[in-house]
Amino acid sequence: MSITYTVADYAEEDSTVEVTYTNFDGFTHTRVINIPHLEDGSIDEDYFEKILEDQLRGVENKAAIGVISFVDPNAVEEPPAEEPA
Numbered sequence: 001m002s003i004t005y006t007v008a009d010y011a012e013e014d015s016t017v018e019v020t021y022t023n024f025d026g027f028t029h030t031r032v033i034n035i036p037h038l039e040d041g042s043i044d045e046d047y048f049e050k051i052l053e054d055q056l057r058g059v060e061n062k063a064a065i066g067v068i069s070f071v072d073p074n075a076v077e078e079p080p081a082e083e084p085a
Contacts, residue, residue, distance in 0.1 A: 003060050007052065010035065012043055019052065021059045027070035029059060 002024045010017040014035055021029045033055060036044040062068040 003056065003063065005052065005056055005059075007033075012041070019055065021056070021070075023063065023070045025070070026073070028073045029063075029068055029070045031055065031059075 003021050005019050005021045008018040008020070015037075016032050016034055019031050019033050021031070023029075033051060036047045036051065038044050059068065063070070
């Protein structure tokens with residue numbers, strides 16, 4: 001199973017970032033990941049990379065057993081039907 005991920009742009013002062021996982025079919029699954037910081041306020045890059053890799057393994061495992069879903073990023077959501085008056 002081939003799943004890749006991309007990390008959205010973030011600044012050093014951010015505490016979270018959106019990560020998008022893409023499966024072999026081009027469908028996506030999105031998560032918000034915490035960004036670890038050192039005592040001086042800078043991002044702990046080594047620990048952040050470990051978190052990203054661990055999250056990827058978790059997504060791969062959950063996808064393999066079918067407990068998370070990937071969606072077509074090009075799909076158009078239908079608006080909810082209106083309730084009759």
